[in-house]
Amino acid sequence: MPEISEVRIMSEFIQLSSKNLIFTKAEKNPIHKSKTDLSFLKNPFSITSTSRGKELKLHIQETADSTKKDLTFTMGMSGSWIFIPTGEFVPLHTHLLFYSIVGILGMNDVRRFARWDWRDWNPDRSPDPVEEHEQFRKNIFENQHNRNFKRPLFELLLDQKYFNGIGNYLRSTILYHLDIDPSLEFGNLSNKKKNELLTLCQDFPIFFYQKNGGQLSTWKNPHNLDTSGIHELLFYKMGNKILDSNKRTFWYNPKYEKNMSSFIKGTSII
């Protein structure tokens, strides 16, 4: 579920639902293997949140002595945040629970791939393509001659060191609309196309953020948001596909089939 747009939405959800609340306890579901120690959260605390690419932070501040701590998350494939009013049923697969008088802020994650720790942003992940767009661009242009860039675009776009927040549906969507052979390397592109690519890494996340996420078939529209454009712009689970070097499906425009044909499971047969 979560790429940059969805993580941003989750962060704002936490921000809104925790506003003005005092939490008194943090609990982990014992079935989850996380070893991050939460036991020293004994004093009442408040929670605010920010996000950067695919990372999400809880800023935890003890109300008594204003001690601040950052609990930083990656949300994995299925992590999300919920608020459970006091007395209501806690859904299955809720693995972290922050208790307040009015309800529980919960981290729900069917597959348990989400991770959290007391730490800052991962320095090996790039600036946020939306919120820190100029730094995001700078990071790429300064490093474009590194070995990391000696890969086809469809592999490069999942490298979180440069494209923090881009995931599987965004890479397919961005490359489809860039309308270029996805087997090319970044260095093969004209300056115009390089700039266009980086601009799309901002525009599409903003678009799906405004559409309340790119959730596809599980799409729910509780707030009667305008969903127009999603099916026209989202390019995922359509066209041609190959498995990339990490065995993740890459979807692309069939017109580039000949260019892509040298990649079988992400490996060039040349």
Next chain:
DNA sequence: TGTTTATGCCGAC
């Protein structure tokens, strides 16, 4: 009923 697939990442070789 069995197999494949899923918006991600980590760490062991």
Next chain:
DNA sequence: TCGGCCTAAACAC
């Protein structure tokens, strides 16, 4: 680079 981590829905038979 590759398997492992997990559950569940979709699909194949």
